[in-house]
Amino acid sequence: MPELPEVQTIVNGLKENIINKEIIEIIEYRDETVFFHTDIETYGKILSVGRRGKYIILQTTQQLKIVIHLRMTGKLIFEANPEMKSSHTRAEIVFADETKLIFDDIRTFGKIELISSDESLDALDKLGKEPLSDAFDYQYLQIKTKGRKSPVKNILMNQEIIAGLGNIYAAEILFRCKINPKTPISQLSKNDFKKIVKQTKEVLQEAILHNGTTISDYRSVEDKTGEFQNFLNVYGKDYCNCGTKIEKIKQAGRTTFYCPECQPEKL
């Protein structure tokens, strides 16, 4: 569900709520939700809350990293009332002051992984550059995709190339670049690469300022809804601002939205 701006919004909310709180228990309500990759005696206090791609990473004082991926429908809800449960609670991180962080996930694809601070996860190690970092520039994108033939949309969705983009933002970025999503990455010019990098950073920054996008079930940590959906140009739209009907196609199993007028195929 959430992409980079939504995850960042959640991380920002968590920073305000759970820093320095001591974890006393992690409860799994549904199997295959919480994975212990390290022996835990005590969890410790939350030292920091961070993000890498779409992963949320909590660091504790006991050399423990809690890595959370929300996938499609995961939510984190900070709850002050210990009695409270949400409709699809899969796990809870319970703090010493009786507040808790509820991990709610309708489709149950999300996961919480506990690892020692000096370890990592394979998926984390393989992630590509952070799109908002200076290291993400057109040269990186060009070198990283050299020899590939995939459509540019698939490249933008590939977490091993760019960490954090998903279906909505990939579509919006290409709309802003006026690039057809089917275009093979190998056919893009240097200028196209520059445009993609520029628009990626701009779209993500704007979305973060608006607390992300809400389509149906995304909520930030305090159950606030994002507002960026009001700024989307193609995703979920029937018509482009130019009046043309938006095309919907399948790419790598996902629906791609684009405007055939504003994003024509290259001849």
Add this chain to the structure above:
DNA sequence: ATTGCTTCCTGAGCGC
């Protein structure tokens, strides 16, 4: 090595 197809699971929305 890279690409594409299927799968995990639940619920909403649609047409009949």
Add this chain to the structure above:
DNA sequence: TGCGCTCAGGAAGCAA
């Protein structure tokens, strides 16, 4: 109302 079908901010795990 209700049934059955399609679809959903993701990505691992295969097969080709």
